Amino acid sequence: MTNAAKVLAGLEAELGWVRDTYRDLHRQPELSLEEHRTARLVEDKLAGFGYRVVRLGGTGVVGVLANGDGPTVLARADMDALPVTEATGLSYASEVTGVMHACGHDVHVSTLLGAAKLMADGRGAWSGTYIALFQPAEEVGAGSKAMVDDGLAAKVPRPDVALAQHVMPAPAGTVSTTAGPVLSAGDSLRITVYGKGAHGSMPHMAVDPVVLAASIVLRLQTVVSREIRPGEFAVLTIGALNAGTKSNIIPDRAELLLNIRTYDPQVRSTMLAAIERIVKGECLSAESPREPDFEFYDQFPLTANDAAVTEQVTAAFTSHFGPAAVGHAQPQTASEDFSHIPDAFGVPYTFWLLGGVDPATYRAAESQGTVSRDIPGNHSPFFAPVLDPTLSMGVQAHVVAALSWLAPDTTRP
Ligand SMILES: [Zn+2]
Ligand SMILES: [Zn+2]
Known part of the structure; x- marks a missing residue:
């Protein structure tokens, strides 16, 4: 059994609360720099999992899990929602007028919390330090900088590598990676x-x-x-x-x-x-x-993935998910402020894309050439990632990527 398989053995048992957390965050979205409820929820969970918790930049939260000698890996999720009126009609649609998790940052928070829990429970299978970082205000390009300006590099151990993911209109059950520029x-x-x-x-x-x-x-x-x-x-x-x-x-x-x-x-x-x-x-x-x-x-800033880090993550994904689930990401025209975080430490990073659309729906639109018309993109009032297997894939991707540093799979050729 690989170390990743050992840490992920408890996955099914955790997915229930990960889904509940996702639906709760989706019902109660908070705008940039106002992520007070979300930050408290994240703090409580991380403290309960046994992490040392640090507040930074107002509503930013970092959990540090020191687990012996070895590398340090930082994984980041953004937490803010958008001034969009939800039109999905979902049973767990936003209950806050004019505010919606229309960019899927609720997916990012709930999946990184799920990974943080599994990393804590599975600490016998790896060694090093795992950092789960939750940043505010990505949508206005202010949150990562606020955390850096509040002393991120002094208050949190220096990672060897930083990782992040974003849910996108691609088939659920897939992840995609690319070296070099991924966001403009x-x-x-x-x-x-x-x-x-x-x-x-x-x-x-x-x-x-x-x-x-x-x-x-x-x-x-x-x-x-x-x-x-x-x-x-x-x-x-x-x-x-x-x-x-x-x-x-x-x-x-x-x-x-x-x-x-x-x-x-x-x-x-x-x-x-x-x-x-x-x-x-x-x-x-x-x-x-x-x-x-x-x-x-x-x-x-430009988000440009480090080639060696991306190659390592891609190999770990391919070994864990199988080649059919791992795609090559096309660079996106959208932008992100994630890279301020690795830049504050001077460390390399990779940012991958996580599919969130029902695969049959996506493939049907793709075969008719109507993806951009029929599949609601990020920031749309109709944006609605399917919970399964998106949340499970997001949790696994974080665990598998981090463990490729913290518990390298020596059985892989
Ligand atoms: Zn966005
Ligand atoms: Zn986003």
Whole structure:
């Protein structure tokens, strides 16, 4: 019997409360930085399992289980929900108006708690230190940084490796991994451009910021299409354009909210330079009376998986789940703030994807080419991972990945 099999021997007995915990969290979602109930629930469970519990960054919770000599592995789950009104109709749907676990962070919390319990109960089968870290506020890109700023690296043992997973619209019963970029870097940018206000009937007295902003919107469409090498990944979206109050008043300013996504830091700096040049150039040509303002907010780092760590986790998954259950992940255009945690310690990491959709439903949509239309994605009000086998797979993935450091399977060729 492998060490993983020994630790996972108690899995079936634990899945009942893991499902209950998932449904409880799903009914009671909490927004970013407001995860008070969730944090208390996590603290109580970890303390009950025998972990040393540390609070960090307000609602962040870390459980440390020291179990003799050996490596240290850190596994992370995020805890926050979204300002989305749930439309799933599930019996355990959100009971909080306008708030929903629409990104599956309730899956992450309940599966990491399940893994933490099994690691504690199975400590005779491994050696080293296991750290279960629960971070707040992933959705606003603030939670991992809040934990780092609150002394994470000083208060928690330095891990050798950091691990995380995210439930995705893929068949339940599968995990997928990839080395290199798995999630994009994301930057939000608020740009304010200035005009000269006047009566709507007297445009000759004005510098019209509405026309200026409109030409910026169009010109910015050339950044990806004309300045980035074809085949490089880059997204530029202008998500908001705000100006004016009334049809007969030319306002004195306009505000644009931009979002960019990249995998390559060089592509990112090329895009930012192009945006600044185009905005300044259009302001100059409009005779804008004041330099535009650029303000960054909601910034997410690149998530780029370490090749050796990913190879080790992929081998452990393949050996445990069988090759058919382990896929190659396509890099996602979404972003995450997880990497601030391993970066605070200067250690490598991998972030894998966990399937959460009923396999038959997924395969049917896939064969008709309608996955993006018929399968609700993360952040959708219809997002509803199936409990089985998603929760079981999520618990096992955490245990199997951690044990590949803490109790390497020497029987594997
Ligand atoms: Zn999300
Ligand atoms: Zn998420």
